[in-house]
Amino acid sequence: MKSLAELAELRQKSLDKMNMRNTDTRERIVVGMATCGIAAGARPVMNTFVEEVNKRHLGDVSVGMTGCMGMCALEPMVDVYDADGTKTTYIHMTPEKAKRVVAEHIVNGQPVEEFTITAKDQNNA
Amino acid sequence: MTDLSLHLMDIMQNSAVVGSTYIEVGIKAEKKKNLLTLYVKDDGWGMDEETVRKVSDPFYTTRTTRKAGLGIPLLRMSAEMAGGGISIESEPGRGTTVTAVYEIDNIDRKPLGDVGETMAISIMGNPELEYHLLLSNDDEEYVFRTEDVRKQIGDLPINDTVIIGYLKEMISEQVNRIFGGILNEIIS
Ligand SMILES: Nc1ncnc2c1ncn2[C@@H]1O[C@H](COP(=O)(O)OP(=O)(O)OP(=O)(O)O)[C@@H](O)[C@H]1O
Ligand code: FES
Ligand SMILES: [Mg+2]
Numbered sequence: 001m002k003s004l005a006e007l008a009e010l011r012q013k014s015l016d017k018m019n020m021r022n023t024d025t026r027e028r029i030v031v032g033m034a035t036c037g038i039a040a041g042a043r044p045v046m047n048t049f050v051e052e053v054n055k056r057h058l059g060d061v062s063v064g065m066t067g068c069m070g071m072c073a074l075e076p077m078v079d080v081y082d083a084d085g086t087k088t089t090y091i092h093m094t095p096e097k098a099k100r101v102v103a104e105h106i107v108n109g110q111p112v113e114e115f116t117i118t119a120k121d122q123n124n125a
Numbered sequence: 126m127t128d129l130s131l132h133l134m135d136i137m138q139n140s141a142v143v144g145s146t147y148i149e150v151g152i153k154a155e156k157k158k159n160l161l162t163l164y165v166k167d168d169g170w171g172m173d174e175e176t177v178r179k180v181s182d183p184f185y186t187t188r189t190t191r192k193a194g195l196g197i198p199l200l201r202m203s204a205e206m207a208g209g210g211i212s213i214e215s216e217p218g219r220g221t222t223v224t225a226v227y228e229i230d231n232i233d234r235k236p237l238g239d240v241g242e243t244m245a246i247s248i249m250g251n252p253e254l255e256y257h258l259l260l261s262n263d264d265e266e267y268v269f270r271t272e273d274v275r276k277q278i279g280d281l282p283i284n285d286t287v288i289i290g291y292l293k294e295m296i297s298e299q300v301n302r303i304f305g306g307i308l309n310e311i312i313s
Contacts, residue, residue: 004295007291013287014281047242051286059286063249065246
């Protein structure tokens with residue numbers, strides 16, 4: 001059984017990893033977590049981002065949540081802010097798509113165009 | 126919402142945006158009474174009586190991006206469908222408790238779902254809040270508190286992905302332990 005006591009060891013592991021990171025500002029991943037987002041599957045999407053960031057040792061990439069993103073029909077929605085502040089909005093996200101966003105956008109710096117919001121989506125939403 | 130843990134996530138998010146410092150979540154399965162009780166309690170700014178009355182009605186909201194609030198009406202529908210109901214206790218400046226009750230063996234009761242993920246992701250998104258989780262069945266209980274986690278991890282932020290992943294697994298194990306015998310009935 002997992003227990004609180006083990007957390008102290010994990011803490012050390014995590015701190016060691018942190019020392020190996022560079023201190024450049026990295027991406028911020030923000031998942032919409034209002035009722036529509038949750039009903040559409042935002043929680044497992046956010047969980048996948050957390051797992052992928054962990055697996056790939058991207059601890060300096062932040063994963064957070066926000067409330068309503070204003071377009072219910074496009075949920076789950078995710079905004080990725082690059083270090084320079086550029087925002088990419090992904091719509092209809094799934095755990096599988098989240099993995100690709102981490103691999104292609106976060107790791108390789110190439111936004112996954114096919115998942116991003118278009119002007120047409122915005123008008124229809 | 127396809128399961129109860131998603132309703133919890135949603136009601137917990139209400140509590141996270143009303144100036145709370147802590148959020149307590151309870152899940153109590155009383156098999157002898159055939160009752161499953163869920164509650165979310167916070168110490169946020171609360172609601173006056175009039176507001177409490179209105180939020181129980183479908184579609185009241187103070188949000189500006191959409192005309193109708195959905196979270197509480199959806200919770201109410203899910204409970205009423207399963208032979209139960211909801212109640213809201215709130216006091217301005219003191220906090221709010223939202224409680225939902227279900228008949229365990231009702232065929233329309235939604236499955237419990239992934240409570241570990243609900244807790245872990247809520248903590249991830251609101252690392253400044255303290256979360257308590259109380260699980261109980263007819264004979265046993267389990268209490269989880271983020272304060273105890275912070276004591277173990279010291280200066281490491283609680284929203285570190287290593288810690289969040291561990292908490293998700295740890296809480297899931299306890300959910301299985303406490304509800305294990307009746308889990309198949311709760312997770313139908
Ligand atoms: N814990 C709480 N403390 C204080 N006020 C609350 C709390 N929970 C709900 N409310 C009030 O009740 C309203 C309705 O809540 P409900 O969850 O049904 O909808 P919403 O949060 O406004 O929108 P949605 O859940 O659809 O994203 C909220 O807008 C808020 O004013
Ligand atoms: S109300 Fe649906 S996304 Fe905000
Ligand atoms: Mg709500």
